[in-house]
Amino acid sequence: MCQGHSVYTRQASEKDLEAIARVLVDTWRSTFRGLLSDDFLDGMSYEHQRERHARTMAGPRTAYFAAVDSRTDEVIGFANGGPNRHSDYPYSGELYAIYIREEYQRRGIGKSLFCALARRLVETGFSSMLVWVLVDNPNRRFYERIGGVPVGERPIKLGPATVTEAALVWSDLMSTLGSCCTFGSSDVAWKADPRS
Numbered sequence: 001m002c003q004g005h006s007v008y009t010r011q012a013s014e015k016d017l018e019a020i021a022r023v024l025v026d027t028w029r030s031t032f033r034g035l036l037s038d039d040f041l042d043g044m045s046y047e048h049q050r051e052r053h054a055r056t057m058a059g060p061r062t063a064y065f066a067a068v069d070s071r072t073d074e075v076i077g078f079a080n081g082g083p084n085r086h087s088d089y090p091y092s093g094e095l096y097a098i099y100i101r102e103e104y105q106r107r108g109i110g111k112s113l114f115c116a117l118a119r120r121l122v123e124t125g126f127s128s129m130l131v132w133v134l135v136d137n138p139n140r141r142f143y144e145r146i147g148g149v150p151v152g153e154r155p156i157k158l159g160p161a162t163v164t165e166a167a168l169v170w171s172d173l174m175s176t177l178g179s180c181c182t183f184g185s186s187d188v189a190w191k192a193d194p195r196s
């Protein structure tokens with residue numbers, strides 16, 4: 001990657017569903033290989049994820065943001081969220097997913113997507129937000145770095161395996177925006193690749 005080339009965040013639409021599905025499946029495979037079974041990861045399908053996200057995107061009060069490489073116009077990451085789907089946790093909003101292609105990670109893009117989504121949730125009436133993350137996912141530190149607080153765990157079935165997920169929350173999203181998100185959701189978010 002060239003030094004100085006930029007990635008920006010924007011609202012995602014139906015036109016991005018194919019790219020979102022590819023980012024999701026490819027990033028699951030690069031992140032969870034060794035943590036989840038090869039059979040499960042290799043059995044994931046772009047088409048199934050495209051359909052799943054088409055349904056989610058059509059849901060009420062759902063927000064989607066994409067991170068786009070300005071050089072190629074390729075969607076290289078996304079985040080989505082909306083109403084909390086877990087009634088036993090009293091938080092109004094939920095971050096459903098955030099995924100960035102491996103070669104673009106750790107350059108501020110995740111934080112930019114997180115902030116765009118959190119801002120949209122606040123604007124649409126959500127005051128708090130929950131996220132579920134596999135307890136063995138090393139990227140759990142990302143959420144803690146931007147103020148997520150662990151509040152519980154649950155077992156979930158992924159293919160044939162049962163794994164444990166942790167819930168992290170931001171109980172006051174407005175104050176998270178003030179403390180962690182000091183740039184606008186449409187601002188260019190980039191850092192030069194430290195390897196270039």
Ligand SMILES: CC(C)(COP(=O)(O)OP(=O)(O)OC[C@H]1O[C@@H](n2cnc3c(N)ncnc32)[C@H](O)[C@@H]1OP(=O)(O)O)[C@@H](O)C(=O)NCCC(=O)NCCS
Nearest residue numbers: 098099100105106107108109110111133138139141142145
């Ligand atoms: C997790 C993910 C979204 C984070 O996005 P990112 O662009 O890599 O992270 P950022 O560069 O925006 O990092 C923001 C902060 O979190 C920290 N951080 C990010 N990932 C981290 C990690 N794995 N361990 C420790 N700190 C981490 C960064 O150092 C940075 O700290 P700073 O503000 O002090 O500089 C991205 O790495 C990703 O998609 N990973 C694979 C998929 C995944 O695990 N998704 C979450 C599923 S629940």
